[in-house]
Amino acid sequence: MTRLLIVDDEKNIRRLYESELAREGYEVASVESAEAALEAIEKDPPDLVVLDIRLEGMDGIDCLRSIMEKRRDLPVILSSAYSTYKQDFASWMADAYVVKSADLSELKTTIKTVLEKRGKV
Amino acid sequence: MPPFGVSSVSTLVVLLVLVGAVLGGWALGSLLARGRFRRLHESIIKSKRQLQAIFDGITDGLIIVDREFRIVAVNKAEAAFLGREPHELVGKPCYEVYCRGDAPCELCPAHETFATGRVALVSPLEHTTGYHRKGVDVYTFPVNDENGVTIQAIQYIKDVTDRLQLQQQLREVEQLTGIGQMAANVAHEIRNPLIAVGGFARQLHEEMDPDDPRREHTRVILEEVTRLEQILREQLTLERHLQPVLRPVDVNQIIKDVRKLVSHGILSSGVRLVGDLGEGLPVTMGDANQLKQAFLNIINNAIQSMPEGGTVTVKTQQLGQHILVTITDTGHGIPEEVMDKLFVPFFTTRKTGSGLGLAVTRRIIENHGGRIDIESGVGRGTSFIITLPIVRSTQQARQDDIHRGRGRPSTSDGRDAAGTEVDP
Numbered sequence: 001m002t003r004l005l006i007v008d009d010e011k012n013i014r015r016l017y018e019s020e021l022a023r024e025g026y027e028v029a030s031v032e033s034a035e036a037a038l039e040a041i042e043k044d045p046p047d048l049v050v051l052d053i054r055l056e057g058m059d060g061i062d063c064l065r066s067i068m069e070k071r072r073d074l075p076v077i078l079s080s081a082y083s084t085y086k087q088d089f090a091s092w093m094a095d096a097y098v099v100k101s102a103d104l105s106e107l108k109t110t111i112k113t114v115l116e117k118r119g120k121v
Numbered sequence: 122m123p124p125f126g127v128s129s130v131s132t133l134v135v136l137l138v139l140v141g142a143v144l145g146g147w148a149l150g151s152l153l154a155r156g157r158f159r160r161l162h163e164s165i166i167k168s169k170r171q172l173q174a175i176f177d178g179i180t181d182g183l184i185i186v187d188r189e190f191r192i193v194a195v196n197k198a199e200a201a202f203l204g205r206e207p208h209e210l211v212g213k214p215c216y217e218v219y220c221r222g223d224a225p226c227e228l229c230p231a232h233e234t235f236a237t238g239r240v241a242l243v244s245p246l247e248h249t250t251g252y253h254r255k256g257v258d259v260y261t262f263p264v265n266d267e268n269g270v271t272i273q274a275i276q277y278i279k280d281v282t283d284r285l286q287l288q289q290q291l292r293e294v295e296q297l298t299g300i301g302q303m304a305a306n307v308a309h310e311i312r313n314p315l316i317a318v319g320g321f322a323r324q325l326h327e328e329m330d331p332d333d334p335r336r337e338h339t340r341v342i343l344e345e346v347t348r349l350e351q352i353l354r355e356q357l358t359l360e361r362h363l364q365p366v367l368r369p370v371d372v373n374q375i376i377k378d379v380r381k382l383v384s385h386g387i388l389s390s391g392v393r394l395v396g397d398l399g400e401g402l403p404v405t406m407g408d409a410n411q412l413k414q415a416f417l418n419i420i421n422n423a424i425q426s427m428p429e430g431g432t433v434t435v436k437t438q439q440l441g442q443h444i445l446v447t448i449t450d451t452g453h454g455i456p457e458e459v460m461d462k463l464f465v466p467f468f469t470t471r472k473t474g475s476g477l478g479l480a481v482t483r484r485i486i487e488n489h490g491g492r493i494d495i496e497s498g499v500g501r502g503t504s505f506i507i508t509l510p511i512v513r514s515t516q517q518a519r520q521d522d523i524h525r526g527r528g529r530p531s532t533s534d535g536r537d538a539a540g541t542e543v544d545p
Contacts, residue, residue, distance in 0.1 A: 010317070012313075012314070012317035013313055013317055013320075015317070016317050016320040016321060019321075019324065020320060081308065081312035081313055081316070100312060100313070100316050101319075101350060102315060102316045102318070102320045102322075102323065102343075102347070102350060103323065103347075104320060
């Protein structure tokens with residue numbers, strides 16, 4: 001089963017993603033900070049990370065940089081309510097960028113596309 | 122003893138010779154002195170002509186006034202701006218010419234120069250005549266007599282219209298960016314809970330039996346959530362307009378431009394601005410105007426943090442794939458309790474500050490993929506360290522690749538979006 005790691009500091013967003021993505025047949029774990037994400041990736045790497053940009057402490061962009069340094073093979077999708085990050089240079093390092101929405105269909109399609117492209121399915 | 126006759130003849134001869142020598146010497150001396158005088162006179166005339174040429178050659182306005190504020194001299198540029206010939210202005214009180222008043226203007230920096238014997242500055246002033254209008258900085262420099270008393274003041278009227286226009290533009294960008302950022306912050310705060318509400322409503326909606334009458338309620342929830350999301354997206358449009366317009370920029374040139382913008386205030390504030398610009402800094406992609414504003418904000422802050430004077434050093438250097446711009450002041454340093462709030466919009470320690478300067482600065486630097494670090498301690502001064510990634514244009518990247526023997530830049534990972542490329 002494909003394993004996803006959700007990184008978001010909003011508890012209810014984590015719940016929503018877990019519940020919605022589990023329905024799509026993924027095994028979903030979630031953490032609330034970049035630090036916890038790096039620890040989780042170190043211990044037990046998932047197949048894909050959905051990473052929020054605005055986080056308390058280390059932000060998503062720095063977290064992405066750390067992941068790139070340690071595990072270039074790990075696909076990362078950046079997700080943020082902040083649509084302007086889409087134009088930021090740093091976010092181009094990620095495999096994809098999804099603007100958060102109550103309609104999760106874009107996120108679901110993007111996860112699928114990235115996994116296929118990275119040969120993880 | 123020789124006889125008187127002989128002696129008196131020889132005395133006479135001696136006297137005549139003496140008188141002749143004195144007269145001849147005088148005539149010769151007078152001739153020589155006249156030559157010296159002529160040369161001196163010529164050299165004075167020459168210096169005067171040179172000074173007049175410099176005086177008239179300067180394209181900014183120059184006038185010299187005496188202690189009664191009467192115009193002693195005025196250069197061609199200033200006379201032309203006033204629509205007069207220089208000789209028509211000489212002898213007139215400057216306040217009559219400039220303010221059509223009957224007493225020296227209160228704002229005139231010459232008051233200070235006459236009182237202190239020092240250079241004074243008033244900035245900016247509006248200089249209007251007929252249809253012409255320009256923004257000016259007015260400096261006054263003392264002219265002292267041999268006893269050190271200031272008898273005249275040279276007024277240097279510098280046209281700074283371009284600078285004022287640019288400052289105005291920057292202020293507008295700053296305000297818009299500030300408002301945009303606030304809107305974005307609010308949008309972000311509202312969006313997250315909204316996504317949770319809408320997301321779970323959607324799940325409920327899909328789980329319900331198609332005939333369930335409550336589906337109408339969940340449909341309304343979803344519709345309204347979609348509408349709210351749309352409103353938030355529109356709120357962010359303003360911010361999106363402020364995304365940097367990327368062109369190849371030379372960071373050193375930007376610093377030089379900023380220097381021009383701030384240097385007018387330096388003379389009077391007693392702050393020295395020192396540049397330590399790294400040689401061979403590579404060109405990077407960036408928005409020159411936004412970067413100018415970002416650096417200007419930090420430098421202005423530094424200057425204002427040193428009311429009793431000091432030094433601001435701007436250093437640029439390349440460090441790996443980054444350009445570092447370090448702006449260091451010799452001020453009091455930033456107290457720890459202020460440090461955390463430094464980049465918060467509308468936070469300010471100054472009475473006249475908008476509280477947007479550093480918030481906008483950070484936004485600009487982050488939009489360029491960079492970051493700002495601060496090193497400061499009370500009594501130790503402050504360093505703002507701006508790190509910008511070196512971003513090459515696709516064209517540059519291609520050229521570099523040709524030099525390295527590769528035909529074209531790799532696009533297989535699809536990461537060189539929008540015609541530019543980031544070195545990770």
